Amino acid sequence: MQAVFLPGNKQVEIRxxxxxxxxxxxxxxxxxxxxxxRSDLSLYYGNAVVGGGDATGGFVCxxxxxxxxxxxxxxxxxxxxxxxxxxxxxxGCGVCAHCRRGDMHLCPKxxxxxxxxxxxxxxxxxxxxxxxxxxxxxxxAVAAAxxxxxxxxxxxxxxxxxxxxLSRIGIWGLGPMGSAGVLAAKALGGQVVALDPIAERRxxxxxxxxxxVLDPTDPQAAEAIREFSGEGLTGAIDCxxxxxxxxxxxxxxxxxxxMAFVGENAQTTIRPSDQLIRKQLTVLGSWYFGINEYQDIxxxxxxxxxxLERLATHTFRLDEAETAFRLFxxxxxxKAVFVR
Ligand SMILES: [Zn+2]
Ligand SMILES: [Zn+2]
Numbered sequence: 001m002q003a004v005f006l007p008g009n010k011q012v013e014i015r016x017x018x019x020x021x022x023x024x025x026x027x028x029x030x031x032x033x034x035x036x037x038r039s040d041l042s043l044y045y046g047n048a049v050v051g052g053g054d055a056t057g058g059f060v061c062x063x064x065x066x067x068x069x070x071x072x073x074x075x076x077x078x079x080x081x082x083x084x085x086x087x088x089x090x091x092g093c094g095v096c097a098h099c100r101r102g103d104m105h106l107c108p109k110x111x112x113x114x115x116x117x118x119x120x121x122x123x124x125x126x127x128x129x130x131x132x133x134x135x136x137x138x139x140x141a142v143a144a145a146x147x148x149x150x151x152x153x154x155x156x157x158x159x160x161x162x163x164x165x166l167s168r169i170g171i172w173g174l175g176p177m178g179s180a181g182v183l184a185a186k187a188l189g190g191q192v193v194a195l196d197p198i199a200e201r202r203x204x205x206x207x208x209x210x211x212x213v214l215d216p217t218d219p220q221a222a223e224a225i226r227e228f229s230g231e232g233l234t235g236a237i238d239c240x241x242x243x244x245x246x247x248x249x250x251x252x253x254x255x256x257x258x259m260a261f262v263g264e265n266a267q268t269t270i271r272p273s274d275q276l277i278r279k280q281l282t283v284l285g286s287w288y289f290g291i292n293e294y295q296d297i298x299x300x301x302x303x304x305x306x307x308l309e310r311l312a313t314h315t316f317r318l319d320e321a322e323t324a325f326r327l328f329x330x331x332x333x334x335k336a337v338f339v340r
Pocket of ligand 2: 092093107
């Protein structure tokens with residue numbers, strides 16, 4: 001079968017490898033959709049955010065796949081050939097406290113699909129059955145793939161920030177993650193101000209339901225947030241990883257506000273005394289979601305009739321992987337998805 005590897009230095013290799021053999025607790029999926037994510041670029045450049053040097057080029061890339069079950073191991077009872085599923089990216093030990101709570105991405109022994117375990121950018125994918133996320137028949141494979149790391153991650157961040165009908169939420173960075181955040185925060189009832197320096201992204205966020213869109217580099221933006229939020233934002237989510245955005249968000253929060261860091265950044269500079277301590281803010285990191293949250297993610301998508309395919313701007317075949325990663329890296333695409 002064809003499978004995509006990212007050995008670093010912006011190299012993209014499409015290799016022919018055997019279809020994986022299914023163990024007793026595994027399933028084999030035929031891939032129908034598999035998203036490219038900003039974190040894949042860490043592999044593309046050769047400095048993997050998960051797994052370090054072990055990840056680079058050693059495993060099939062792709063951590064946001066969806067497909068159809070085509071074979072099951074003999075111990076698998078809850079899934080059958082023909083089931084349509086997305087895949088939860090963290091393969092945990094299954095028995096530690098984090099795994100038992102559904103947070104396999106916190107398991108000390110976890111392996112990460114697409115980084116330290118063969119991932120989704122291939123014709124077939126082998127995963128443990130417990131990592132499958134069953135999706136409804138009316139949900140397309142592309143939407144199912146986007147429901148995991150893009151929408152699921154932002155749904156979880158919105159929850160941690162406490163988004164509800166009284167919330168005034170700021171979202172910084174309107175790539176696929178921030179756009180999914182606008183959808184999630186609106187569905188959970190919040191009023192949303194969405195910020196990005198790129199005009200097309202702001203316009204798209206407005207179409208997705210943002211109540212106010214702003215260019216964070218506009219000197220009037222902070223004042224506009226104050227007018228929008230009254231005494232300040234109740235919550236903020238940063239998807240940009242940008243230090244200026246971190247500071248703008250912390251400054252815009254009301255006392256007792258909550259902020260989630262989602263965009264990757266190895267370091268930042270903030271002012272704890274006036275930004276955190278005096279206002280008694282809660283600042284947290286948020287990454288992916290607990291597998292036990294997925295039912296609520298599906299319910300939210302269905303109740304609010306959210307069409308996640310809107311977030312996919314480009315689709316590619318696996319044999320177009322080099323073009324796909326190049327265009328994604330050059331920001332010529334927003335959410336890009338391999339389809340078959
Ligand atoms: Zn991702
Ligand atoms: Zn575990």
